[in-house]
Amino acid sequence: MNIDTANTTAINRLMEARPILKGVAPARDVIPDMKDNLILHAGPPIEWARMSGPLKGAVIGAMLFEGLAGSETEATSMVERGEVEFDSCHHHGAVGPMAGVTSASMKVYVVENAEHGNKSFSNLNEGYGKVLRYGAYSEEVLKKLHWMNDVLGTALTDALAASNGIDMRALIAEALHMGDEGHNRNKAGSLIYLKLLAPLIAKTMKDNAAMSEVLQFIGDNALSVLNPVMAACKAMTDAAHGVEGSTIVTTMARNGTDFGIRVSGLGEKEWFTAPAEIPVGLFFSGFSQEDANSDIGDSAITETAGIGGFAMATAPAIVTFVGGTPKDAVSATLEMYEITFSESKFFTMPVLDFRGTPTGIDLRKVVELGITPRINTGIAHKNAGVGQVGAGLVRPPLKIFEQALLAYAEKYGL
Amino acid sequence: MTIVKWNVRAGAYYDSVVLMQLQRGLLGLPGVVDAGVVMATQANRDLLAANDLLPENIPANADDLLIVVKARDDSSATEAIGKVDELLARRKSSTVSEDFRPRSLSSAVKQLPEANWVLISVPGRYAAGVAREALELGKHVFLYSDNVSLEDEIALKKSAREKGLLVMGPDCGTAIINGIGLGFANRVRRGNIGVIGASGTGTQAVTAQIHNLGAGISHAIGTGGRDLKSEVGAITAQQALDVLARDPETKVITLISKPPSPEVATQLISTSLSTGKPVVIYFIGYPPPARKIGNLSFAISLSEAAEIAVRQVSVSGKWLSVNSRKGYVRGIFSGGTLAYETLLGLQASLSPIYSNGPITANQNLKNPLKSEAHSIIDLGDEFFMVGRLHPMIDNDLRIRRMKQEAADSEVGMILFDVVLGEGSHLDPTGELVPAIREIQASRKDIEFIAMVIGTDEDPQNIQSQIDQLMQAGVAVFRTAAEAVEYISLKFSQQKSDQFPPVNLEQLKQPLAGINVGLESFYGSLISQGAQAVHVEWRPPAGGNERLANLLAKMRK
Numbered sequence: 002m003n004i005d006t007a008n009t010t011a012i013n014r015l016m017e018a019r020p021i022l023k024g025v026a027p028a029r030d031v032i033p034d035m036k037d038n039l040i041l042h043a044g045p046p047i048e049w050a051r052m053s054g055p056l057k058g059a060v061i062g063a064m065l066f067e068g069l070a071g072s073e074t075e076a077t078s079m080v081e082r083g084e085v086e087f088d089s090c091h092h093h094g095a096v097g098p099m100a101g102v103t104s105a106s107m108k109v110y111v112v113e114n115a116e117h118g119n120k121s122f123s124n125l126n127e128g129y130g131k132v133l134r135y136g137a138y139s140e141e142v143l144k145k146l147h148w149m150n151d152v153l154g155t156a157l158t159d160a161l162a163a164s165n166g167i168d169m170r171a172l173i174a175e176a177l178h179m180g181d182e183g184h185n186r187n188k189a190g191s192l193i194y195l196k197l198l199a200p201l202i203a204k205t206m207k208d209n210a211a212m213s214e215v216l217q218f219i220g221d222n223a224l225s226v227l228n229p230v231m232a233a234c235k236a237m238t239d240a241a242h243g244v245e246g247s248t249i250v251t252t253m254a255r256n257g258t259d260f261g262i263r264v265s266g267l268g269e270k271e272w273f274t275a276p277a278e279i280p281v282g283l284f285f286s287g288f289s290q291e292d293a294n295s296d297i298g299d300s301a302i303t304e305t306a307g308i309g310g311f312a313m314a315t316a317p318a319i320v321t322f323v324g325g326t327p328k329d330a331v332s333a334t335l336e337m338y339e340i341t342f343s344e345s346k347f348f349t350m351p352v353l354d355f356r357g358t359p360t361g362i363d364l365r366k367v368v369e370l371g372i373t374p375r376i377n378t379g380i381a382h383k384n385a386g387v388g389q390v391g392a393g394l395v396r397p398p399l400k401i402f403e404q405a406l407l408a409y410a411e412k413y414g415l
Numbered sequence: 416m417t418i419v420k421w422n423v424r425a426g427a428y429y430d431s432v433v434l435m436q437l438q439r440g441l442l443g444l445p446g447v448v449d450a451g452v453v454m455a456t457q458a459n460r461d462l463l464a465a466n467d468l469l470p471e472n473i474p475a476n477a478d479d480l481l482i483v484v485k486a487r488d489d490s491s492a493t494e495a496i497g498k499v500d501e502l503l504a505r506r507k508s509s510t511v512s513e514d515f516r517p518r519s520l521s522s523a524v525k526q527l528p529e530a531n532w533v534l535i536s537v538p539g540r541y542a543a544g545v546a547r548e549a550l551e552l553g554k555h556v557f558l559y560s561d562n563v564s565l566e567d568e569i570a571l572k573k574s575a576r577e578k579g580l581l582v583m584g585p586d587c588g589t590a591i592i593n594g595i596g597l598g599f600a601n602r603v604r605r606g607n608i609g610v611i612g613a614s615g616t617g618t619q620a621v622t623a624q625i626h627n628l629g630a631g632i633s634h635a636i637g638t639g640g641r642d643l644k645s646e647v648g649a650i651t652a653q654q655a656l657d658v659l660a661r662d663p664e665t666k667v668i669t670l671i672s673k674p675p676s677p678e679v680a681t682q683l684i685s686t687s688l689s690t691g692k693p694v695v696i697y698f699i700g701y702p703p704p705a706r707k708i709g710n711l712s713f714a715i716s717l718s719e720a721a722e723i724a725v726r727q728v729s730v731s732g733k734w735l736s737v738n739s740r741k742g743y744v745r746g747i748f749s750g751g752t753l754a755y756e757t758l759l760g761l762q763a764s765l766s767p768i769y770s771n772g773p774i775t776a777n778q779n780l781k782n783p784l785k786s787e788a789h790s791i792i793d794l795g796d797e798f799f800m801v802g803r804l805h806p807m808i809d810n811d812l813r814i815r816r817m818k819q820e821a822a823d824s825e826v827g828m829i830l831f832d833v834v835l836g837e838g839s840h841l842d843p844t845g846e847l848v849p850a851i852r853e854i855q856a857s858r859k860d861i862e863f864i865a866m867v868i869g870t871d872e873d874p875q876n877i878q879s880q881i882d883q884l885m886q887a888g889v890a891v892f893r894t895a896a897e898a899v900e901y902i903s904l905k906f907s908q909q910k911s912d913q914f915p916p917v918n919l920e921q922l923k924q925p926l927a928g929i930n931v932g933l934e935s936f937y938g939s940l941i942s943q944g945a946q947a948v949h950v951e952w953r954p955p956a957g958g959n960e961r962l963a964n965l966l967a968k969m970r971k
Contacts, residue, residue: 005971129458186430221456221477248969283435286451286483287466318430325436332515338525339518369955369966370518391435403962410965 002413004365007246011265012343012361015241015249015306019115020233021166025125025157029105032093032122036105038069041090043101043299044256045272049080049087053257055294058136058385059100060087065138066146067104073138091252091263092270095122096235096299098227099134099381099389100257107146108154112169112232117240123232125149125157128222129389134298136385156215160201167197169233172226173308174347177358182316184300184309185377185392187227194226195219231299234306241265241361248409249342250362253305253374253397257297257381260397264364264405267412273401280380282393283321294383296395301376307345307360310375310394311337315350315358319377327352333375334359340366340374364409367402417448417485420492421470422499423455424480433503434480440502446491447484455481516951520548523929527948531921534597534940535584536560536932537952542585543567544955544967545931550575550582555922557597558584558639559932565646568639572650579915581654587637588615591622595926595945598637598936606631608724609665611655613638613672617699617717621671624721630728633665634922643675643698649683656683658917660690667693667727669720674700677775681766687711688764688907689739693727695720704763705896709904740862740905742827745820746791747813749806753832753866753895754793760899765789765906771796786820807839814850821854821861828862828905829854830898833884835869835877842875844883851887862905863889866898 029035040063042056052060061076064085070076079085090101097103101124109122131137133146161167172193179189199216206212219225242251247265254261260277277296284290303309313320314334317327331352337359338344344357362374373396380391409415429437434452441450451468453459455475463469468483475481482499486492517523524530533549535542539562546556546563550571558571563585575582583590583597589612590597594605601619603626610625610632612618622632636655643649652670659665668690670683675698687694688709695712696703697720703713712727714720744765748754751772758770762778768789769780780790783798794806794813806813813831820826833843840846851863865884869877884891892898927946930937940947956962 003971004969130461221458283432283439285435285462286438286449286453286468319432321432321436328514335515335522335526336518339522365966365969366519368962371953371957372518392432403956403959406962406965409969415965415968 002246004246004248007244007266008249008342008361008363011241011244011247011249011251014117014244015237015361016343016346017116018237018240020112020121020169020236021115022110022161022169022229022233023113023166024111024161025108025154026111027105028103028107028109028122031109031111031120032095032103034093036086037067038084039086039088039105040064041088041093041095041097041101041103042256043090043097043099043297044254045259045261045274046089046092047087047256047258051258053294053297054383054385055136055297055381056100056102056257058138059102059133060085061385062133062136062138062142062146063102063104063107066133066143067106089254089256090299091254093122094120094235094239096231096254096302097124097134098126098231098300099298099379100136101299102133106150108150108158110229110232112229112236113166114236114240119236119239121232121235121239123228123235125154126222126224126228128218128224131386131388135381135388137388138386152211153215153218156202156206156212157198159205160198163201163205167194167229169229170347172197173230173233174349176226177308177312177315177348178351180316180318182309182312182319182377183230184227184303185379186316186319187225187230188223190226190230191219191223194229227300231302234302234308237306238302243269246413248364250305250364253301253362253376254299255296255301257295260296260401262397262401262405264409267405267408271408273405273408275398275401278395278398280378280393280395282380282391284380284391285389288382288390292382292387292390294381296376296378297381298378300378301374304374304376305362307341307358308348310377311341311360312348312350312358313375313377314352317352336372337375339370340372342366364402364405367399368406371399373397373399373402417487418489418492419468419470419483419485420496421473421484422482422496423473423475424482425475425478429454429480429503437499437502441484441495441498444491444495444498446487447495448487449485450495451481451483453481455479516949518951518953520545520552520929520931520950523948523950524552524554527927527929527946529924529946530927530929530948531555531924532557532592532597532926532928534559534928534930534932534936536936538954539563539585541954543571545952546571546582547574549929550578550580553578553580554929555580556582556584557590557637558582558587559598559936560584561586565641568641569647572642572647576650576654576914579917581636581917582651583637584639586641587639589618589635590637591632591635593634593923593926595940595943597928600635601626604631605633607633607664607666607728609633609659609662609668610635611638611652611659611668611670612636613640613643613652613675614699617671617673620717621669621721621724624718625725628721628725630725633662634659640673643672643679643683645676645679649675649679652683653686654917656686656690658919658922660692661916661919662923665692667695667724669695669697669724671697671717671720672699674698677701677762678766681762681764682908684711685764685903685906685908688904689909693724693730695724695727702759704760705899708760708763708900738905739907739909740827742825743789744828744830744902744906745786745789745826746830747816747820748791748793748832749795749813750832750834750868751793751795753834753868754791756895757830757866757899758791760896761789761791761902764903771798786823792816807834810840810843810846814846817850818854821858826861828864828902830864830866830902832866832868833880835867835873835875835880837874839875842880844880848883848887851889855888863887864898864902865889865891866895867891867893
């Protein structure tokens with residue numbers, strides 16, 4: 002068996018994947034094995050007792066939203082009685098930012114990989130402030146979620162149905178030339194997204210006041226496109242998973258307690274986990290490092306697919322995250338080439354003479370060089386419901402890569 | 416008691432990250448308790464309100480920059496607001512970052528694709544791995560590290576030879592390529608003398624002396640101290656000889672080594688004979704076979720090696736033509752000392768060589784009656800003398816031995832002495848030449864060489880003896896030294912075409928190097944004006960051997 006050949010196969014599948022945003026539909030209708038009492042969450046699988054504040058809050062919020070429970074206490078006791086099941090989004094082709102909590106009635110984006118046929122899913126982005134993905138579940142949060150499901154979700158469903166779908170690979174490529182890195186900065190991508198949706202929404206929505214609200218909501222939220230981008234990255238990395246002998250990392254995800262990775266040539270549900278680290282970064286007014294929760298969210302799927310922190314060089318507006326100068330941003334990307342197997346054919350960076358982004362984390366290189374992937378991330382408050390307190394940088398613990406290497410050696414008899 | 420001051424800048428857009436940075440700057444000012452710097456969107460206003468930082472009735476909308484400072488007193492707040500422009504303009508010049516330093520050889524190559532050399536000075540147990548990677552990437556290797564195993568050295572050099580690449584080292588201290596010193600090297604002018612050194616300080620001494628004598632260096636190629644050991648077989652030195660022989664800038668080659676293994680020295684000397692350039696050889700502790708053999712000069716010290724090399728630059732040499740004769744030479748001597756001197760001369764370039772009067776134990780011919788490979792036989796030895804006349808009187812034994820040698824299809828040359836004078840046979844050639852002609856009838860390919868010792872006053876008429884030999888096509892020499900030189904050149908080894916040659920054009924390109932290990936070597940390349948990249952090297956897997964071993968198995 003030749004590992005380089007296996008990795009080339011995996012990387013080609015990742016790059017040739019053609020994620021098309023096809024529609025929006027209730028999770029129960031589209032996500033495989035979705036059930037009414039099943040709640041999906043970000044990161045590797047985790048049981049209730051070990052969940053962090055924001056994830057627990059989001060779970061309670063989802064149960065209230067679904068009507069499974071009438072109150073926080075009821076929700077908690079239902080969970081404790083085992084009446085609710087949990088599973089990792091990744092086991093169902095799904096991803097979600099921060100808590101990543103997705104329940105059966107929630108509307109989700111459906112992305113289809115036109116090249117290989119696999120599908121991926123992600124919930125709708127709620128914007129800033131008090132939001133479920135940071136563990137908030139107040140009346141106001143639930144009200145917004147219902148509006149998103151009923152008004153925004155319906156508008157998106159109809160608009161996308163009236164189109165041939167949105168080519169997410171092209172959208173990401175364009176946004177990278179406009180100062181986005183696709184994870185912490187999605188301003189340009191969100192505007193492109195709005196530009197693509199607006200005529201479709203205008204064609205399909207009858208109620209002008211509601212249409213205005215919808216367009217305003219998408220346009221105001223610089224993270225609008227984050228969720229479809231994540232689903233696109235998920236479609237790409239899933240296409241690269243399961244290649245016999247490959248050492249390419251196909252998932253990096255955090256549940257607020259553990260950081261987990263999966264590797265292409267290892268098992269479908271074989272996670273390597275260790276306690277997630279606390280991101281270091283810049284904080285909104287009134288918050289500091291002490292408020293930060295351990296790293297959380299599936300959004301590291303962007304880095305896994307070769308954008309986000311890996312494409313830092315192309316996002317000079319947010320260089321403060323990496324030390325302050327555009328040169329530091331370039332160095333951040335150059336460092337990631339050290340641990341990737343290839344360079345993207347489609348995602349390029351003008352500042353590096355249109356070099357492709359570092360793509361396909363190679364387990365071997367991470368362990369050999371002791372360089373872990375850089376992940377740009379939002380920072381959640383450690384208490385449920387407070388919300389985002391800042392943004393910064395985090396790296397996964399090196400030892401999960403070492404564990405994965407040992408598991409690889411065992412599986413392949415090295 | 417705190418006071419809140421605010422400032423609104425209409426239509427000023429900043430990315431939120433810049434604003435968070437500004438906010439952090441404001442928080443660091445004296446007397447400031449809290450600060451908020453945001454684009455005044457509804458969401459951001461809510462956030463400020465939640466932290467008790469939103470004054471009432473602020474006339475700002477989503478496109479405006481809102482700056483709010485909460486301070487202990489009025490003057491602190493006013494001062495802080497006044498600092499906003501300065502903080503926004505502040506460049507982080509104090510933290511100017513360095514250029515990115517790659518952590519692996521492969522990314523260093525991407526950063527400097529024109530790099531043709533990799534300098535390696537990491538701890539020995541990691542050095543072979545790095546060298547292997549460099550060769551895989553198609554780069555020549557300067558391997559300063561020591562404590563590399565002999566097996567690794569052999570494997571590396573064999574693999575380099577397959578690719579037409581050089582591995583200088585391990586334990587190579589010095590080299591000068593295209594005027595750029597690698598490792599420890601003196602600053603010497605460029606010139607026409609190429610140096611091949613299996614000794615770092617030896618190379619330094621010779622190159623410095625050449626410079627001091629007014630000449631200069633084309634390239635000085637190091638080989639590492641073990642290259643001339645029999646296990647390694649001078650792989651690098653042979654490649655270096657070949658490339659310097661092809662380099663028009665190199666007029667003279669100087670070859671220096673600590674004591675080489677005799678058979679390796681023999682091969683190198685033999686190859687040197689066919690370079691077509693003056694080659695000055697100084698093998699410390701190795702007996703020089705002569706002052707000169709053809710284009711070769713043998714020095715007896717480092718400084719003399721330099722002096723001879725410098726003298727040779729201006730001399731246009733003419734040497735006996737060389738060719739690569741196949742087969743073996745068999746010397747059938749009547750004179751013991753002549754046999755011994757011939758053996759001493761030939762052992763420098765012919766291998767293996769045997770004799771019944773060996774100089775070293777491994778030259779001992781098992782059975783004096785049966786020659787092997789190259790052989791020098793003294794028929795005057797006691798072994799042959801039982802019940803016989805000395806071969807200077809009786810040619811019978813020599814003729815029979817000559818016929819015996821000629822019957823061996825592997826024999827290509829037969830050498831014999833003709834010792835004239837009082838007491839000797841009165842017409843030795845009269846008996847020898849008919850035998851030679853008889854052999855020639857069936858073996859036209861055998862070349863005969865005669866060493867005629869005598870004077871014009873000897874009773875045999877030396878001129879007629881020589882004439883008879885020459886008429887039979889025998890090459891005649893009057894001294895052993897001349898015969899040795901002729902034979903050495905005849906049997907010199909042409910370079911083998913088995914392996915791709917080192918690319919001369921590539922060697923002559925401006926040196927660009929990737930340095931892995933001692934940072935001072937990188938600094939030295941830069942200060943000499945060479946392009947270079949330094950790899951921020953760490954032991955693989957942080958020195959965890961179990962993981963490193965696994966990684967080694969997972970390389971492909």
